[in-house]
Amino acid sequence: MNSPHDELRQLRIAVQRQPADFIAWVMLADAELGAGDLPAGEHAAQRALQLRHDHPEALARLGRARWMQGRHEEAANLLRHASRQVPQHPGIALWLGHALEDAGQPEAAADAYRRAHALMPEEAYMAAQRLNWQRRLCDWRGLEALSRQVRDAVAQSNPAVEPFAFLSEDASAAEQLACARQRAQVIAGSTPPLPPAQPRMEGPLRAGFLSNGFGAHPTGLLTVALFEQLRAHAGLQVHLFALNRDDGSRIRQRLHAAAHALHEVDGMPHAAIAGRIRAAGIDVLFDLRGWGGGGTPEVLAMRPAPVQVNWLAYPGTSGAPWIDFVLADGFVLPPALEPGFSEKVLRLPRAFQPSDNTRVVEQPPARRECGLPERGQGGNGMVFCCFNNSYKLNPRSVARLLEVLRGVPGSVLWLLSGPGLADERLREVARLQGIEPSRLVFMPKLPHPQYLARYRHADLFLDTHPYNAHTTASDALWAGCPVLTTPGRTFAARVAGSLNHHLGLDDMNVADDAAFIATAVRLGNDPAALAALRRRLAEARDTSSLFDMAGFAGDFAALLKDLQRP
Template sequence: MQAIKAFPLDAGLLRDFGVLLMQARRPADALEQFGKIPAQHPAYPLSLVPRALCERETGRTENAFASAQEAIVSTPLDPVGWLLHGSLLVRRGGLEEADRSLRRCLQLAPGFGEAHHFLGECLQRQGRYREAIEHYQKALVQRPQEALNIAQCAELMGSMTTARQYYEKAVSVLPRHVDAHARLLHLLASLCDFPARESVKATIDALLSTPLQPGDVPEPFLLCYQNLSASAYRKVLENYAAQFPAPAAPIHSNDSPRRDGRMHIGYLSADFDNHAISHLVCDLFAAHDRQHFKVSGFSLRPSTAAPVSPADKGFDGFFDLHHLADAEAAALIAREQIDVLIDLGGYTLGARPSILALRPARIQLGWLGFISPHQASWMDGLILDTVVQPPDTDWPFSDRVIHMQSPLLPGVAAPAATGLTRADFGLPADGPLLISLNSTYKLSAGLISAWAAILSACPSANLAVYAPAHAREGISAHWLRSGGDPKRLLFVDKLDHAMHLARMQCCDLMLDAFDYSAGATAMDAVAAGLPNLCLVGDTPAARMSASINHHLGLDRLMATSIPDYIDKAIGIITQPGALLAMRAMLASSGKRLELLNPRRAASEIEAICRDLLQPEVLDDKS
């Protein structure tokens, strides 16, 4: 006769008591009770879901995931187990498996609002915005805060009217939620609705003077150009970085000897496809010294263009990480024994700081994609240059700044002459032609007022401004308020990169933005031989064009104030032959050729890597 196992008589009561403690918001005490239940007891499977909930609540996400995995096997008809499993996979970046688990949850419980939310989040992270909205809408009845997620998806789809409607609904539901206000603020900036933008900015300033609410994690990129105080912006950065806790030990394996004696540089990005960053770096990777360096690329987003081989990208190896969970992606990077991993995304769309937080490389640096401090413990440095962040100025952030001596932006190939004229782009043939090609969120009321003042003093000039349809009403309204002539403000559309450069070649002077200057567009202007007037701002993002002009010796194009910007523009435009002379000087400048040479930036990156890989530097990091 088989012996009957003896269990503690109170094992079932332990489970019930743990649930009561969980409901009383005492998850740590509940876990203590769940931990006393033997794995063989019938109460154990029933404790897995509440155990996983408590582990998630107390930040023990790996334990929560293990419990959720066990729960969907032990109690497969419990929808909450599938919800936990799927939601944790979303957080880990395992989106395909998360999708399956969350859909199984909804098969068992079709009206489960939280499952609709996480499935919406899963779809949103895959770029499937329309499907995501459908699930967020189903969750909206139970969760009014879903308005924020619907707005984000609508904005990413280009449905700006819908996005604004739902952002405004979100801030009414979440009046103290900084992220909701920040997203509305960024949308208003893109729409160039300057009065509404100022009102929301004032609200954010007030909210950031008090502690952030739990779960409120505003994205730093949305606020990096909003002229926040250093202390307020540092709070935003620290709050954002805190959601990616570092593991007890890094997973990199760089301590073993290099197999071929070369240093191995890795580039991590979601923007290797058709993006401003990809145009900047397209010739950089092939320009590295292959005798001493191996170069790999790690892509966070699937290509939407025709497949491009690693050789065409200039990499020795190219790895698609978009389908991998964070731990799997980090493990793959670690197996490649990357000496220095350079993150090209920072806190921008598609970036995954959660991978970097796992420490897949011994040295990890930020460059290009996010011209801002990070306040992240897993980053070992931020590559800027001595104009973008002068070494002798205050830097109230924890990031170590590593300076390039030349401009931080890599060079792009100069376009060949196309023979195209202004008429081919629908632009006036006569008179000085000024142009602005920045994204509209970079524009400001003060900038447009300055443009109106410049054209008022230069009656033969016209101004062409890139603006999608949704921003044109706001720009036109402020232009008229500033006394601008509506006939001399010309809106232009986005073009493919080759035609974009050809249009630049037809113009006389680019007028840069104030708070967030041109980056890739400024390098395009150099490539096209187009002078770019800039204002030297106070933050790294507001000094990129200044760095370029300083390197080229074009101090005449670097204004120190808005009145100086207006005066410099008028002086250049109205001075006979000044524009032609400046363009001729730019075209023949040896500094321009040096700036555009991709080997320039590649060699500076290599020098930084050599310095950081010195034994004493590595010992400090061990």
């Protein structure tokens, strides 16, 4: 069987020999886009359209190219037009869902995903895409059946399920490994590696970091202060490979200044990105995206660096033969979980997650302007918050949040506003469970400093399960808001617990839902106990290792030296 590289080469030859071959141009567009070459994929799709004006297959490829270029509105229009011509085409319906999702039309995206799944009800990929988006919309219709179909597909070694979306299912670490490994096998089988890297024997250690989050993004926010501190380590160079464009943010400027080099690789073909990493002489390459959206596992599969590490952005195993190590800590990845990881485990002596300890928590608008009750009016005015993304708000997590409200009269639950009709759906769930819907208050997505300031009004952060707060937990704790969580049996279910543990707040890591509800209700009804907890957090923030980025940089640099070329 030919490799994708050989097929791409053969298709390029085919269209040179037969430039009027419409099918060849459509296939070439797919191949070029699959290789990450967006200009070439766009060109092939346009040539196909020149041969057959308004043909839905050509329109769909051009729409896919526009989507990958970030031109989401154009992509949605092209794919909608194609889908109207062939409404029974599941693949075009699926791509339309992706484009509508990114074009800010979430409910229309859900309709497209449901149609794609209805056209191919046995296809696990369609089910997984529908399930993932319904979770984001807090649309729980048929959720259990969809989840069962997706988990069954993983158990049957079907590689169609995206590992990142699978983190939201209440699956074991072993299931997560199976899911990731199946996806990795597909990529490994279609991505030829570069020739083995020759170890460099002289000069400083060059650490590379590959991400689409180098800007005003959780990854940039978590890493920027660490990279600034690493500047003090003379034997180490930091190279950032940015898959995202410069967003003009202050974080991007700081990242650029902190790194020895920031390589702009957005929009480049996978092979070209791998070539840039190899040319920079990177000794250890950290994958700061993993199976999350916008990552490029194909680049890592080419083995551009002799040592490659999964760290920070993907809270689970890569399952990939091209990743050698996963960087964690003893709480988030205890020895009992190691069988669920394909990588060798490296552990920092502190929490694996850095953060920006230079942030100032500004003053927020008045409570009334945030939609929050005043203290002592209509109850105690207690503000529970959970600013996790909407896909983490599953039926189990929401049920226990509502039980907390039931046990603390006059309290409210402050949530991050979700896409589409997610907020209305959650209020309806509250109503059906006997909770006044107005006790759910929603905060729109805000620039990070404004969002961080809102924590001054929050009394206690209530976490979700099985995918809990990660960057959001760090934000809450930095801003002085305690986090209550139930550490689970997977990496993704233990991150908030790790942060609490390294702050010395293990009593905020409780065993089960009953203990979670009881603890939150007790604190919500006991202002003195809550005030004492917040004082403990304030002291720990200044004295523990969690927010000590100079210390983190020292531990990180020492770990890198242990990995250094022999």
